[in-house]
Amino acid sequence: GNGALIHTIDGGENWEDRTEDSNVPNSNGMPEPIWGIHFANQNIGLAAAEFGVILRTIDAGATWTALNPRPVPNKLNSVYMISEKEAWIVGDYSSILHSSDGGASWDVISSNADLKKITFVNAKKAWVVGLSGTILNTNDGGKTWSEQNSGNVFELFGIGFVSPTQGYVVGSNATLIETSDGGNNWKMVNDPSDEGHGTAKRIVFDDPMTSWKSALGFYNLHFPTSTHGWGVGEMGKIAHTSDGGKNWLGQSTNNPQIDFSNLFGVYFVDTNTGWTVGAGGAIAKTNDGGKMWQAQYGCSEELRSVFALNVDIAWIVGSQGAIYATQDGGSTWIRQIAPTDENLHGVTFADAETGWVIGSNGVILQTTDGGITWLMQASPTKNNLSGIAQSADGTVWAIGEWGTIIAAQ
Structure with a gap:
């Protein structure tokens, strides 16, 4: 697919799509997907993309x-x-590229692994992370690179430093690695066998010296209260926080069908009762805040989202137009008829009768009878929609790819 470029001039309060007017020599606007971008100053920047494409703006x-x-x-x-x-640019097939003339020419340096992220602390000191737990370091502006022992074999995607000595690396399987001596030694902060097995691809610092974001990289999160929340992710792993996300503890369903499925949706009615759904028709419910999870009726479709009104009434949506509803807390799930076979990604209800579902190619469905009948709604977009929620004033919001945000009252 083609790449996208969005731009802000107010610190992220508002974003403008610059893809089509970016004047890149490509019939569809931006070329193949863009994976990295960085600016030397307000005007001059580079973007790294698929198939070795490098873009420059002045x-x-x-x-x-x-x-x-x-x-x-x-x-x-x-x-x-x-x-x-x-x-500097890093990429797949062990590529490290260096330019000293603004990108007009590049020196190609090799390493031993696919490389995912590069960051510089100053003009001389930098780190690169990649597959198989790879961490590379240079102290001479890239003339030489040395491999550091991460103590990890997972894919590493992001790296950041909060001080000259304190840094973090994030990656697949809930990997979070820390150094307190400038990268001489690295240690695991969390144990992937116990926590969410999500994939964090970037690490972001709120303050240059104090805090970080990106923790476990869940596929989905839900907070029924301001302090209690659950995240779900790869390989059936579930994590719970009781302090607003500062700390997370792993939970397990102890069910092979669930434990080896990617979990995409989670919803809690309160701090005790909730559901999670995922690949292979996986459905699990807890009545005790996640201490124990029980597998429920499974189906063949991939399930993407779940919404519950109370401990008895809930809906699930998934691939190929799948909509399932329960009136008895999940003891039985009844498939409802949808007027589409598009993949469905999100569901929300205002009450027991009125609800909405969104999905691929801009699909929006509405019911006013609890899902007995679903009607296709006129949609302002053909972009895939991935999330839906209703605000306190009754407005229904949906979001999707390419920065799509739509609303209806």
């Missing part, structure tokens, strides 16, 4: 020029500009 992103020839043909994952002239 006018704050109003226009982008594809740099040719491409130094490598493979996917490029991350770019970092030290100055207007000097830049």
Whole structure:
């Protein structure tokens, strides 16, 4: 698919889609997916993309020029500009690229693993992370790179430092690795066997010295209260927080059908009763805050989202137009008839009668009789919709790919 470019000039309060007016030499606007972007200053920046595509802007992103020839043909994952002239890019097939002329030419350096993220602390000191627990470090501006022992074999996707000595790396299987001595030694912060097995692909610091975000990289989160929340993710792992997300503890269903399925949806009525759903028709319910989970009726479809009005009434949606409803707390799930076979990704209800479902290709469905009948609604978009919720004033909001946000009252 084609890449997308969005832009903010107010610190992220508002975002503007710059994809189609970006003036890149490609018939569909931006080229293949863009995986990394970095600016040397307000005007000059580089973007790294699929198939070795490198883009450059000198006018704050109003226009982008594809740099040719491409130094490598493979996917490029991350770019970092030290100055207007000097830049580094890392990518798949062990690629490390360096330019000292603003991207006009690139030196190609090899490593031993696919590389996902590069970050510089200063002009000389930098780190790169990648597959198989790879952490590379340079102290001489990239002239030489040394491999550091992460003590980890999972995929590493993001790295950040809160001080010259304190840094964190995140990755698949809930990996969070920490250093307190500038990268000489790394240790696991959390144990992947106990926690959410999500995948965190970026790590973000709220304050240069104090805090970080991105924790476990769940597929989905739900907080029934301000302090209690649940996250679900890869390989059936579930995690719970009772302090607003500061700390998470792993939970297990102890059911092979659930434990080896990716979980995509979670919803709690209160701090005791909730459901999670996922791949392979996985459905599990808890009545004691997740201490014990019971597998419920499964189906063949991949289940993407669950919504519950109370401990008895709930709906689930999934692939190929699947909508299931229960009136007895999940003891039985009845398939409801949807006027589409599109994949459905989100569901919400205002009360026992009125609800909405969203899905692929902009599909919006509505019911006013608890799901006995579902009607297709006129949709302002063909983009895939992935999330839906109703605000306190009754407005129903849906979000989706390419920055899509739509609302109805």
